Amino acid sequence: MSNRELLWRFGLLIWPYRYYLIPAFVCMLILAGTNGAIAFLVQPILDKVFIEQDRVLLANMPFIIMALFLVRGIVYFSQIYLMESAGQRVVRNLQVRLYGHLMAMDLAYFQANATGNILSHVTYDTNVLKASASSMVSNLLREGFTVIFLMGVLFYRDWQMALVSLVGLPLAGVLIYRFGRRIRRLSQTRQELMGTMTSHLEESITGQRIVKAFCMERYERARFRLINRTIMHNMLRSAKVKAFSSPSMDLIAGFAVSAVILYGGQMVMTGQTTTGAFFSFITALLMAYDPIKSLTAINNQLQESLAAARRLFAVMDLQPSIQDRADAIVLPRMQQSIHFEQVSFHYRSDLPPVLQEINLTIRAGERVALVGHSGSGKTTLVNLVPRFFDVTAGTIRIDGVDIRQVSQRSLRSQIAIVTQDVILFNDTVRNNIAYGDRARSEEELRQAAQAANALAFIEAMPEGFDTVIGDRGIRLSGGQRQRLSIARSLLKNAPILILDEATSALDTESERLVQEALERLMEGRTSLVIAHRLSTIQNVDRIVVLRDGRIVEEGTHAELLAREGEYARFHFLQFQQQEYATTGQG
Template sequence: MKNLQKILKYALNYKKYALLNIISNILSVIFELVAMLLFIPFLNLLFNEKTVIVSSLPQFSFSKDYFEAYFNFTMNQYIADNDKLAALYFVCVLVGAMFLLKNLFRYLALFFIAVMRTGIVKDLRKDIYNKILILPLSYYSEEKKGDILSRITTDVQEIEFSILNSLEMLFREPISVILSLAVMIAINPHLTLFSLILLPITGLVIGRLGKSLKRSSSRVQQQMGVLLSTVEETLTGLRIIKAFNAEESSNKHFDQQNSSYASLTLKMTRKRDLASPISEFLGAMAMVGLAYYGGSLVLDGNSDFNGGEFIGYIIIFAKLIAPVKAFSSAYAIVQKGAASADRVDAILSAKNPILEKENPEILNTINENIHYNNVSFSYNKSDIVLNNIDLKIEKGKTIALVGESGGGKSTLADLLPRFYDVSSGAIEIDGINIKNLSLHGLRSLIGVVTQESILFNDSVFNNISFGTNNASREEVIEAAKIANAHEFIIQLENGYDTNIGDRGGKLSGGQRQRLSIARAVLKNPPILILDEATSALDTESEKLVQDALTKLMKNRTSIVIAHRLSTIQNADEIIVLQKGEIAERGTHSQLLSQEGIYKRLSDLQTFSN
């Protein structure tokens, strides 16, 4: 329930609309009750009850007797001037006017709550997306992408349908219940006390059903996350699925998950649909009990309770059952949405370990060096990835990281832009611990080109200028030329305005990589991280990309993670990592002469070629 309260706090941004909704609902209920009360004197006439004669206008007081006397006075005057049929016509017109006003304010209440409801959903999605961007990469190594997609889509949608659609009922129905009870007490307090004994039974039954519904809904939403993860993995690995003739096994796997989701949804739907019939049956039983007890009071003849008041009372009580039923049903539906609220809050309240200090230092360039000062790192306490790394990279120098897979090369590079934070030691730029720098400022110093080209379903121009504000077309073209990308771009259907498809799927691997390099060129960072930027390319593409990288690295401080040793022979220093430690270091020729790990790796690649 606490997570549900967090979601409802978003309503504070729209409190003006909430107030207007409440006022409109109050007026709507008042006009409806007045319309019903107008019939009581005429019901007395129909039942030949004794008509109360009021010959003078009563003195005002805020009481049932005043309003009853005022109405009787008005009706006596009207009947005296006309007849009972004309008076009935007059009351019917008046009742019609009351219902017109009732529905006008009912619409206004819905009008105002709609602004509030859509605003809350918009703000909620915005905050989730913002949190997705803020959370560190380590968070996503523990979570499935499909489950996160499920939370920002189906869970938020469930919150909108279950909680926010019920929000109007939660505002309106208590008002309706309170005002109806006030009128019922004014008509007959003893009968109202009897009805209040019956109504809580409905609330108790629906409450127990709501708790069960929340548990079922939570399982349904979790299964939807699993389902979306499977679809996302299928789309990503479709080439492999087809290549290995795995369509049948993939279908079977999806069918199992889909059937499980359908089964859970069916159980949840049955529980949800049970709330309304149960509440209606209990309400009807309360009505039967009330009719018997109230009818006995009328037939007894010893009370002031007459037939007209009894029929009017029953009408108002029937009106009361509807909001009680709606409120109890809304409670059950809200419990269903509360499960989604819990899942959404799991993202919104997730802790971000990559923190920025107050009033951080701003560094616009590198003047001296980058120093990995006895850096150690582990994803968890038992799994050490890097151990006591001491490495200094002078400004303008190129450092290459080589070694076997899992040796810690990518992790070492990822620590510099603070994708992760060191477990011990410190990384310093010009003697300043990077934890003391602004995150935005730190990452502005660094350009990254990865093995897998990360491109977006957008135009060539927007992919190259990504993250660079107000880049001109001339600047983008110049960056593309440096990256050896301009020639193939101008041959595309719409040149720089060509959409490259999902993940750049309309381009070849070499073309995608050159766009990534052009993006780094345009950013013009003083520090570069190249993570096996040519390892996935054919020989011709590698030559073009390597030439672009050479231009990019000129006069920059570069960290190059290399799989092909031929691409880093001219590095100022080569660091050989093994099991998270620096095993060897030196230039290409120095390391070959040592006849150690680097020499063995070089020989293996020479032999394989």
């Protein structure tokens, strides 16, 4: 994406806030005009007041100068406030749009990108652009207008001397271009490093239990120091470029001023111009010096902003691979079956398939368990039902309708999911259970909690249903988190239920309470169950055994044991492990 295209898209981003920007531009124009007026007044002050001793002008000049500075103060405040208002609104709108876009992305995007990089887009990159939307744009225009007005004074006083003052301009342009290109490259690298650092912070903070259990605090600190040192070196290189740009401009400016003094002094000595006109020219030239230096610094900041904009727009240009069709229909509540027809799937075309030619029909209300070694495709299979991923080949139908022909919202509203890794939010118990439907009544919440064996521990909390449970439910035990997840699914009352290792990693009592709640949850629902402990699925209607992405067996618990196949071997090995554990404890 070219810089011109980036600037155009950024312009479209700030255009809705033109009612702030246009008055701010007017204020900047007036402010720049006052700078030109100050330089212009040097000539009448010297020639008329001090040399010709014009007492009327002397009496009026203080009022003129005070009026100029009063106007400067008013318009300076106004343009700063207006530009900051526009900048804050731009970054808020950008963050909201970016967040909405991320929420529309499919799971494949989140699996392929580190959490820290995604967070860096929403926080760091948008705030870099915020600087562009307020301070940088205002400084660019204010200093640019100031230079234009002062150049007008220069050419008005003496166009030949003005041309002499521009002798270093081509060299300055070359240096500004080179400095800007270097800053842009360093900024792109730094923004990527910031994403890496955010990822490391997110991983190390959320994984504190493992970090401490394995005594890896020193290792994690060393990793963080390494990332931080790399960022520091990047910023120092950037600072070096910025620091070098200022004296370079000073040298060019010094050469230009020297040339003007030499040329202008000769003109004053020969009577071709007055002392007042010459000092007015020098004043305008020196007043233009700081704005020109500021424009160089602004160019460096612009390059940083362009690097951030390139990253942000690259994300916003991504399209989710799973989208509703233009003619997508609303899926009626499931009544008949879920049918997998010759379904195959791979995550990437260069990887082997995870599922191959799956043919499976699950009747409404039937409870089907999926069994197989790790990596056999169980979780992938259930993830295809809510269209977290689309099939590579074949079709999945609900009541005869291809799920790719229905809206994702109407499909997913019919599916409840309970997983081993329970996702809870840093909110109240009430809002976690009613997630997705905050309008549910108190009685409905209590019934769902009761059915999930969660009501007793909820009522024992300090504020009951209004207790905040902490980030990811950290203030709850594993069994309590799982029961809240079940209560959430009960309240949703979806006809299709997916249970993915829902009773793993629980103690005996917690597993009993969770299993009871799951039995209530599965009543009358079409259930797909993934379970490591075969004892928890013996009462399901059918068991489907997967190996290397293919169905190798299916039947009831008793039927599969009688066949003495894959499932029977699983059962025998697990029974042996349990027997060994019991004997060892005894």
